[in-house]
Amino acid sequence: MRRGLWFAAVLLTALTMGLEFAHALEWPAKQGYSGQLWVRLQESLYTWFGTLGAVVYVLAVIVGVVLAFRVRRAPTWWAAGLQVAALASFLAVIYPVNQRLPISSSDQVTVPVDWTSLRVRWELGHTVGFVLFLTAFVLLLTTTPEKDSDKQLEAPHLRSPN
Secondary structure, rough: HHHHHHEEEEHHHHHHHHHHHHHHHHHHOOOOOOOHHHHHHHHOOOOHHHHHHHHHHHHHHHHHHHHHHHHOOOHHHHHHHHHHHHHHHHHHHHHHHHHOOOOOOOOOOOOOOOOOHHHHHHHHHHHHHHHHHHHHHHHHHHOOOOOOOOHHHHOOOHHHOO
């Protein structure tokens, strides 16, 4: 059970870290985009990031917190804390920017007047999220459960003799 939970935590953390890393890698190129292009890309490229990515992101945080309560080791507590901080950062920094961006169904794109500050805030928020999830990922890897750690949870009569 504990190994499965640890594996799920590592996998979900890696997936979330990957999503955030993709945004961090895009940042330098996006600095040269016009407002029209930047808003259009936000609307077209990130549909799945927002739906599927949100599910993976929240599951990573939930599973990380559950793992911390189950394992009760300092690295898992730190990892869970960093994941919660990343989610709080997302909600405080990135989500408000997402709400400000227009969703247009026509070819005409309305660019917010302060789009450059929104862009910096959005990109910086994702970079912070990447660093937090990267650190959480490394911490989770330091808590690799031993192969026989689940046997401690089994009833004595079910344990295989070694």
